[in-house]
Every structure is written in C-alpha cells, then in structure tokens.
Amino acid sequence: MTSLESFLAGAAVDDAVYELRPDYRALLVAVDGIEPGSGDAAGEALLRDAENAAAGLVSQAAVEELPHIAAWREAYRAFGTKPQRTRNSLEALTRRAATGLPRVNGLTDVYNAVSVRHQVPVGGEDLARYAGSPRLVRASGDETFDTTADGETVIEHPEAGEVVWCDDDGVTCRRWNWRQGRRTQLTPETTSALFIFDALAPMTDEALMAAADDLLTHVRRLGPDVRSVSRLFTRPTA
Template structure:
C-alpha cells in the first residue's frame, strides 16, 4: 500500500462494531498507517528507538514507585473493560499493564517498529499495537466475537489455531482474528517483522484518556516512524461512537 490515497481508503473502511461501543461508550480508536518503511534504512532511527525505550523504562519505574500497576488510571480502566466482556484481567493482562510491569526491568527488544510502539504505549499509558498491513485481508474491524473465528498463534513452540470466546472483543480482518481480547495478544499472521514496509498501528483509548492525549500519542508515534527513512508517510483516522 505505497500511496497515501490507498492508505486513506483502507482507514476509511475500518470499523468498530456498535456492540463494542455499547460495551464501552467512551472507547475511541486512533488508527495510523505508515507506508514507505524501508527496513534497510531502519538503522537511521537507532538513537530515536534507544531514547524512547530508556524513557519508557524510567517512566514505568516512576509510575510503579507511586502506585501498584492495577491502580494506575489507564490500566484500571482497561481491567474494567476486560471484566465487562468476561475476561479475567489478573490472568490475561491488557497490553498496557503487561508492558508497564515489564518495563521496570527492561522492555524486550524485538524490531524497530515494535520497540517504538511498545515504548510509546508505556510513555503515554495507552494500549498500542502494530500490524503488517501487507498481510491484511480487507479492512480492520473491532467486533464482539461469535466464537468460531480463527486466531493463529503458537503453543509449545508449534503453530496453533485458537478461537475467541463468544462475546470477546477482537480485532479481525476477512481472514480471521488479528488481536484477541481487544489488545491482549496479537496473531502471527499479521505480526510486524524485519521486512515490514507498510504497517497499521492501533491506539486504544478509554476514559480517563482524553482525545488530546490520544492524539499526542499518535503524534509521538508518527514522529518516531518518520525517523526510520526519508520516504515514510503516515495517515491517520480517529474512530469514535
């Protein structure tokens, strides 16, 4: 998807199901498409990535020195959202909580794109996921699952297929689930890799996160992504009730 017009068409086709907004009327999704991410040029952003990771780790330590993770406002709100569709947040932690807890002892280094969005998620206390757009089949959709949808993952080091629970909130495309439990675990099929050239990023927001805070996280993400090459272009769309 190398042209901005194609990126905008994809973003305009993405949807959030009415049943999801009924579950959490305060939910908003900020979607960003970044194209022109030439992996050969990713080394140009090494200093940016290193700085973001260091800042995120320090921020997590400061936050957790003052409050338990589950009582931080953003994390507590997502715990409530998980309970609303039947998930147990103490067993399947939302991505923000999992990353914030992990950042205290050091965030994992995966690849430039993943390291960037993990860091910005912790810094802005907003769940954030990234997907390889060229592996998508149709637009992204956030739905309440029926239960027969396909989710490609791994178990005991082997490829495996799972199915979401009925009513579970999942991101999906025409080929199956791309992320379970709103922002808990991403699938293998659309995962970012060292060869990703076009990417979709999803920023999930619930109260008390305000729209300006959500857009600030999007701005930080866009700024970091454009450090990965001179031809990177970013398009975005805010999806609201």
C-alpha cells in the first residue's frame, strides 16, 4: 500500500461514538501532490459563491433551524455541550457568511466554501504533521490539545466524554468539529492534506459524496499531480 492508503487504513471511529449517534458517518479524504501556495482568484470566486448560497438559505429559515445544523446541535447536547455557546464548524461558518467568510489560504478557503455550499462540517489537516492515523473517540480528559489564548500557545485538555479527533500525539480537533489544533493546521506550505466530512441524518450518503467530489474538483487544480484516497466510516452492522 502507498502512504495515503496506509494512513487511512489505520483510521478508526470508536464504537462509543456510534452509540451516541448511530446515524453518524465520517468520510475521510487524504490528498497529496498539492503545490504550496496561498489563495487565488478561483478560491475567491468559490468563497463568494458559498456566501451567496448561505444568504439564500438563511432567507428561508433561521441558521439554527437549517436541517444539518439542527442535527449537529442535538449531537452536541448529547455529550454535554451547549450548542449556543459552542457552535459546530458548519453553523459558525454559515453565520459568518453574512459578513464574509474568512480568507485564510488556498486549501482552507476551498474546504470552508465546500462546507457552506453543501451544508456539512468539513475539517482540513496537514497530513504530514500527523503522528499515526486519525481516530474519533470519546475523550478520557487526559489528552492534550494545543491551541492559542490571547496570542499565546496553550495546552488544554478535553472534557471527559467529549467527542474528539486525535492521533498518537494528542487531540487534533475538539468537540467533534468545533475547533482544530495548531499542530496539524493547514498552511500555504502544505503539500498533503486530510479532509474530514462529518454527516448526520438527514444528510444522505449521496449528498456526502457529492460534497467530497466538489472539494476534490477544486483541490485538483492546486497541482498537476494531485491524487486522493477516500474512506467512508459507518456504524458496523451486527
């Protein structure tokens, strides 16, 4: 197996997560061959399209009532997090679209735009900075998470029972899809990346795959030798 296949072969979603939400699915997309670079005109157009799409959605319903956002608010409540204080990444971006989505770097701009356009939480990580493969678990509370506070690097610990993505060195994303750590964040120098799509009902598998296909369409323009490998996680059947 090549490195991308090996990386995804070691990924896992713990049974305790499926016990919390049996309808949960994770689509992991590993990509390499990306040429380093910052945002460009195509990325800017994609962000503007996402901003317009969000405006159309919120003209018909409150953000918290949009179907997939509402589902994620319920998922957050299930492990003891107040969604009005800790917003999942999809809700945070959809709300922010009204005043303009952030412009960060080429890869981050693409996945943020795809997240809003397809109404699915998407995370992006620098695959080369991983220690081992990604795992989605319910935290013990002892794990480490590197973030910033008042401009300074700090180490936090997730709450016991919190749903977190992690690798061998610690937590890479807290509260399922709330906040990503600094260690594995995408930068303009990133050449290999992991994208994580988090789905709950009522989002269908077909809609989930369409979101990933859209992302890959835009990522492939970031290098002539871009290639990808995907893996879908669903609740194991008895």
